[in-house]
Every structure is written in structure tokens, then in C-alpha cells.
Amino acid sequence: xxxxxxxxxxxxxxxxxxxxxxxxxxxxxxxxxxxxxxxxxxxxxxxxxxxxxxxxxxxxxxxxxxxxxxxxxxxxxxxxxxxxxxxxxxxxxxxxxxxxxxxxxxxxxxxxxxxxxxxxxxxxxxxxxxxxxxxxxxxxxxxxxxxxxxxxxxxxxxxxxxxxxxxxxxxxxxxxxxxxxxxxxxxxxxxxxxxxxxxxxxxxxxxxxxxxxxxxxxxxxxxxxxxxxxxxxxxxxxxxxxxxxxxxxxxxxxxxxxxxxxxxxxxxxxxxxxxxxxxxxxxxxxxxxxxxxxxxxxxxxxxxxxxxxxxxxxxxxxxxxxxxxxxxxxxxxxxxxxxxxxxxxxxxxxxxxxxxxxxxxxxxxxxxxxxxxxxxxxxxxxxxxxxxxxxxxxxx
Ligand SMILES: Cc1ncc(COP(=O)(O)O)c(C=O)c1O
Numbered sequence: 001x002x003x004x005x006x007x008x009x010x011x012x013x014x015x016x017x018x019x020x021x022x023x024x025x026x027x028x029x030x031x032x033x034x035x036x037x038x039x040x041x042x043x044x045x046x047x048x049x050x051x052x053x054x055x056x057x058x059x060x061x062x063x064x065x066x067x068x069x070x071x072x073x074x075x076x077x078x079x080x081x082x083x084x085x086x087x088x089x090x091x092x093x094x095x096x097x098x099x100x101x102x103x104x105x106x107x108x109x110x111x112x113x114x115x116x117x118x119x120x121x122x123x124x125x126x127x128x129x130x131x132x133x134x135x136x137x138x139x140x141x142x143x144x145x146x147x148x149x150x151x152x153x154x155x156x157x158x159x160x161x162x163x164x165x166x167x168x169x170x171x172x173x174x175x176x177x178x179x180x181x182x183x184x185x186x187x188x189x190x191x192x193x194x195x196x197x198x199x200x201x202x203x204x205x206x207x208x209x210x211x212x213x214x215x216x217x218x219x220x221x222x223x224x225x226x227x228x229x230x231x232x233x234x235x236x237x238x239x240x241x242x243x244x245x246x247x248x249x250x251x252x253x254x255x256x257x258x259x260x261x262x263x264x265x266x267x268x269x270x271x272x273x274x275x276x277x278x279x280x281x282x283x284x285x286x287x288x289x290x291x292x293x294x295x296x297x298x299x300x301x302x303x304x305x306x307x308x309x310x311x312x313x314x315x316x317x318x319x320x321x322x323x324x325x326x327x328x329x330x331x332x333x334x335x336x337x338x339x340x341x342x343x344x345x346x347x348x349x350x351x352x353x354x355x356x357x358x359x360x361x362x363x364x365x366x367x368x369x370x371x372x373x374x375x376x377x378x379x380x381x382x383x384x385x386x387x388x389x390x391x392x393x394x395x396x
Contacts, residue, residue: 010130021339033382035351038371040238051275065262067093068273074280084218091248097232100247107257114163120357122173138359146314147175149183165197171204174357174369175323176316181215201230204319209295224250244276297372304383331368338389349382
């Protein structure tokens with residue numbers, strides 16, 4: 001039977017494509033340190049689970065399509081505390097940032113339109129674009145400069161006649177780059193000059209290291225019509241499994257489009273939304289504790305990586321990713337080999353080859369994306385396995 005052209009165009013994400021190799025390694029009795037997926041391992045605050053404990057039993061109705069009022073209210077308060085002026089009615093609750101992104105591009109782009117993003121970019125942006133027949137244009141970010149945003153003309157050179165939006169994550173998956181206010185203003189200037197939407201994916205907003213300042217696109221004046229802010233509780237509260245995110249904007253026409261899509265899929269989960277609304281009320285200490293933990297992990301992984309002969313890397317400033325260059329020709333081959341052919345006392349590592357994060361796979365062939373979502377001991381152990389694996393691979 002026939003499958004759609006649309007689905008034939010969709011690739012498995014770079015993060016998941018090694019899964020069969022990992023399954024075989026596990027069957028062979030190996031333990032794998034998963035550095036490949038950015039799912040935080042810190043516990044979700046108790047406030048979340050209390051909602052489930054205190055539930056009255058009975059029918060479980062659909063939530064309103066736009067989201068539970070409690071959660072829209074709590075999200076608006078959270079934004080306002082951060083100088084971001086969104087009212088509850090500017091915010092639509094979605095099933096994770098993933099659905100927010102999907103709805104956003106369904107609303108603003110036609111087949112064949114182009115979206116401009118950073119190179120490299122979060123791999124699922126391209127799987128969304130494949131489903132919607134959207135082309136990617138990407139401006140370069142230099143690994144030797146910590147994947148910083150380039151000068152305005154380098155961004156502008158990549159704006160095409162059919163470009164509808166600039167999309168970027170800050171801090172960034174997959175590189176751990178954190179953009180300064182000045183870098184953000186470059187994006188804003190280009191977007192305003194060309195009348196583009198800015199789709200700001202800020203799901204890692206709370207993961208900022210070394211006391212760096214964070215500027216949200218939501219704090220910038222004069223882009224109310226352009227800005228679409230994507231968010232999620234997945235990373236912020238270690239709650240990837242809750243599937244709760246949001247899309248916010250001041251652009252009423254855009255929100256009307258989002259509202260139609262929210263209505264088509266009826267609702268996001270009712271209880272998870274109620275539980276998520278409690279998370280936004282938790283003490284600021286939570287973020288400080290989590291941040292400290294991730295900063296320590298970031299320090300450990302950086303220290304371990306720079307000690308490996310032939311590895312080059314800049315210290316990430318945010319999120320929980322780092323993208324080092326390894327001394328191999330093709331990190332995808334190396335990633336498969338280390339899963340299938342190598343172990344240290346029955347243990348091996350899994351990371352994401354970086355080619356799937358680049359517009360042109362060749363550009364990422366020598367890099368990998370590592371998520372530092374394991375504890376310190378596990379990070380040290382996995383970096384030892386990586387070092388020994390590289391030595392063994394390069395002497396084959
Ligand atoms: C930059 C970025 N945006 C969006 C998502 C999707 O998040 P969610 O779990 O909220 O769908 C992720 C998940 O890894 C991400 O890294």
C-alpha cells in the first residue's frame with residue numbers, strides 16, 4: 001500500500017538513529033552511558049506529584065483547547081517575573097515545545113517557504129520542516145567562537161525571497177551556546193528589516209552558567225508582532241514525560257491560527273497541566289540548585305574533554321550540551337563502532353554524531369553532540385571510555 005510522500009521525506013532524528021546499535025549492545029550484555037539524549041535526570045519537584053495524589057476520582061474531562069486557565073495564568077506570572085509581558089490569553093498550552101513548534105510552522109509557512117536558523121540547529125527542526133515541506137536556510141556559527149551568532153551581514157546573506165521566519169534556540173541545543181543581548185539584537189534587526197517572524201525557542205532559559213546574563217527575546221521592545229516564544233516544562237523542571245509546553249505571542253492573527261490547531265486536536269492532558277501549574281509557583285532556590293549541579297557537570301565534562309588528545313572544544317555557557325570535535329574522520333562510524341565493537345569492563349558510551357544537526361551533514365562529520373545529563377562519576381567514567389575508545393579506534 002502507498003505511503004505519503006510527506007512521510008517518505010521524514011528522516012529519523014540524529015539522536016535516535018543509533019538506537020538499533022544500542023539495542024544490540026544491550027543484548028550483548030553491555031552497559032551504555034547515554035550521552036545522546038537531553039533528558040535531565042533531576043527529580044521533578046514534589047509540587048507536581050502532589051496534584052496526582054490529591055485527585056478526586058470521577059470523569060476526566062477534556063481541558064479547554066487553549067489550555068487550563070490555571071496553567072496559562074501561572075505561565076503568564078512566570079514570564080512577568082522575568083520581564084516578559086505575556087497575558088494568559090497570549091499563551092496557548094501545547095503538548096511540549098514540539099507541538100508548539102509544529103503548530104507555529106503550520107500557521108506561518110506554506111509549502112516551499114524557507115525558515116532561517118543557525119547552523120548547527122536542533123535536529124527536530126528539520127524533521128518538522130520535512131513534514132511541512134519547508135526549506136531550511138542556515139547561517140554559520142563558528143565552533144572556534146563557541147558557536148556565537150555572526151555579524152548581521154552574514155545572517156542577512158541567508159535571507160531569501162521566501163524566508164518567513166528566523167528560528168533559534170537560546171541557550172542552544174546542540175552546542176550549549178548562549179547568545180548575548182547584542183547577538184540577539186542582530187537577529188532582531190534582520191527580522192525587522194525583512195518583516196520576518198522570530199521564533200524563539202527558549203526551553204533552556206534556566207540553564208545559564210558562570211553568572212552570565214540572559215536576555216529573552218521577550219524582553220526586547222518593538223518586536224511584538226514578530227515574536228513567537230516557544231517554551232516547555234520538559235527541561236526546566238526535569239519533566240520531559242509530562243508533555244506540557246506553550247507558544248506565546250502578541251500577534252493576534254498568529255494566535256488565531258494557533259487556536260484553530262489547538263481546537264483540531266481538542267486538548268492537551270488535563271491533569272498534567274494542573275500539575276504543571278503548581279511547578280511555576282515553586283521557590284527560586286530550585287533553579288539555583290539545579291543550575292549549580294549542571295554547572296559542575298559542565299565543568300567536569302569540559303575538563304575531561306580537553307584532556308583527551310586530539311579533541312577540540314569550547315566551554316558551553318548554557319543548556320546541557322557540548323559539541324566537541326573528535327580526532328576521527330566520521331563520528332557516525334565511530335559512534336556505531338564504540339557501541340558494537342568496544343567496551344571497558346562491559347561498559348560503553350552513546351553520543352549523537354553531529355552531522356544530523358547541520359544543514360550539510362559534511363560540516364558536522366568530525367563533531368559529536370554530548371548531553372551532560374549524567375552525574376559526575378558517570379561523566380568521568382564515560383569520558384574515560386571515550387578516550388580509550390578513540391585510542392583503540394585510531395590504532396585499528
Ligand atoms: C531546543 C529544543 N526545543 C524543543 C525541544 C522539545 O521539547 P519538548 O519536550 O517540550 O517537546 C527540545 C527537546 O530536546 C529542544 O532541545
